[in-house]
Amino acid sequence: VEQSGASGGPHSASTAKFRPTAYWDTVWSSKVVPTATAKAVAASPLLPALAADSAAASKKYGKQAGSGAPYSFLVKGSGKVTAVSSGNEVGSIQVDVPGVGKTEVHLAVGPAFVGTAVRDAVGFIDFGQFTNQIDYADAATALNSKVKTSVVNKLDLGTIKGKQVTFVGAFQLLDPSSAMITPITLQV
Numbered sequence: 001v002e003q004s005g006a007s008g009g010p011h012s013a014s015t016a017k018f019r020p021t022a023y024w025d026t027v028w029s030s031k032v033v034p035t036a037t038a039k040a041v042a043a044s045p046l047l048p049a050l051a052a053d054s055a056a057a058s059k060k061y062g063k064q065a066g067s068g069a070p071y072s073f074l075v076k077g078s079g080k081v082t083a084v085s086s087g088n089e090v091g092s093i094q095v096d097v098p099g100v101g102k103t104e105v106h107l108a109v110g111p112a113f114v115g116t117a118v119r120d121a122v123g124f125i126d127f128g129q130f131t132n133q134i135d136y137a138d139a140a141t142a143l144n145s146k147v148k149t150s151v152v153n154k155l156d157l158g159t160i161k162g163k164q165v166t167f168v169g170a171f172q173l174l175d176p177s178s179a180m181i182t183p184i185t186l187q188v
Helices: 020-039 043-052 054-061 117-121 133-150
Strands: 002-004 010-012 071-085 090-096 104-111 164-172 178-187
Touching (some): 020 117, 020 133, 020 164, 043 071, 071 104, 090 164, 104 133, 104 164, 117 133, 117 164, 117 178, 133 178
Parallel strands (some): 104 178
Antiparallel strands (some): 002 010, 071 090, 071 164, 090 104
């Protein structure tokens, strides 16, 4: 049985060991997806604003996990898949999203997912909920695993090029000219 530990985080009552997969299985549909869907900003105006003035747009639209951490954003959009890159561990599909200017939009399709964008962008998960840094990092890894099993594994990458997709996802601002978005919802 999962319950909150003294710090408010998800821990087992008997062992006080964090169980990320069990926790995220319970909150994915009830909290993560609804929060992302409700709070996501349209790719246009978000991506052009980041390209024009990343500091101002980051403060307006983004969230930071801590001082000095990269900003994370919830974003939504739709567009046509123009390219598929699935020959490496961090595969992606490139999407032509109208109104984003010169910013390239990529949706991560794995099989490996990197970063903490989903954990950090939803806004209700913070370090104080966890016993230590390892559990906090495991939370991000478990969310990325949930993306793989619940969102991306349903895609047929062999036939997706040229199709229209609609997405809600999260990304960290690393380069204003390109956004690598981890999808939280994705419809073809």
